[in-house]
Amino acid sequence: MHVVLAGGGTAGHVEPALALADALRRRDPSIGITALGTPRGLEARLVPDRGYELRMIPPVPVPRRPTPQLLALPLRVRSAVAETAAVLRDVDADVVVGFGGYVAAPAYLAARRTGARVVVHEANVRPGLANRLGARMADAVGSAWPDSTLPHAEYVGMPLRRSISTLDRAAARQPARAELGLDPDAPCLLVFGGSQGARTLNRAASGAARALLDAGVQVLHAVGRGGAVDVPDDPRYAVREYLDRMDLAYAAADLVLCRSGAMTCSELAAVGLPAAYVPFPHGNGEQRLNAAPVVAAGGGLLVEDAACTPEEVERTLLPLLRDPERLGRMSAAAAAFGRRDGDDRLADLVLAAGAGRSSREDPS
Structure with a gap:
């Protein structure tokens, strides 16, 4: 299985993604993990320091609310989605896990293009537009808080550093x-x-x-x-x-x-x-x-x-x-x-989504 993490930008996006990566590797050291990011985000330093592969894609800032800036998004999104889809095909991604932020929206759309499963994790009580988009096409949605407004969200807690x-x-x-x-x-x-x-x-x-x-x-x-x-x-x-x-x-x-x-x-x-x-x-x-x-x-x-x-x-x-x-x-x-096991709970959702893709592709 190969999992792609889309959680670049701030520590609030990067740290949960890395906690999930560690949890997946504890379950199965053979799982491939690639993180998407931009040169300006904290992931440019944090991801390599933790020993994970980082692939750069163009950032696409998505406003948390509808604004006139949305009108400029289509062209930027199209280019970013194409580059992200190329990464997903190159690593043969089974699951894309998005945490919001600059790289999440292109990752969700690229996953739909390549057939990878989508899992969304929302850290905030009020979700942003990128994760609201991702939740509409997701196989599973995890939330750090109870009573999430995202459809079909499961309260898993926040993936935390060990x-x-x-x-x-x-x-x-x-x-x-x-x-x-x-x-x-x-x-x-x-x-x-x-x-x-x-x-x-x-x-x-x-x-x-x-x-x-x-x-x-x-x-x-x-x-x-x-x-x-x-x-x-x-x-x-x-x-x-x-x-x-x-x-x-x-x-x-x-x-x-x-x-x-x-x-x-x-x-x-x-x-x-x-x-x-x-x-x-x-x-x-x-x-x-x-x-x-x-x-x-x-x-x-x-x-x-x-x-x-x-x-x-x-x-x-x-x-x-x-x-x-x-x-x-x-x-x-x-x-x-509080919850201490958000990393393992989210890993359960990711592994289930990946197993679902495998069974769909190989009926035997």
């Missing part, structure tokens, strides 16, 4: 704190806003630094590449540009202040880590929808971007950090909602 999906926070807590140079016993607030950081979160946490430290709370704050914050010169407030080992950060933390991208929400729920989610205030509102299910389950708080201030950190998060019983209840609620 370092996250297998994390035992309690067992890893002390080693993680030692590795990160944190106090072994003091409550810890983790703050991050993605690789580029988030100014709202940076200002809120740094502005509350003195109050947090005076209350005995330590902070691990990833400010983003090139970011900086003005905080007391105190080793209990650890500032990093970027955290390469999120598994260590999750194990060390008691509470998180973060945005609510689909991957972040899925990872924190899976490991049972409570969070104050601050949805990105622009765009189509998908981050609010991503956080809503785990917040409703009791595993987190929702904080509006405009309300995310130093005063709010002191008023809401500081008392929570000093209440281990409440944190424990929130942790249990997040873990009960």
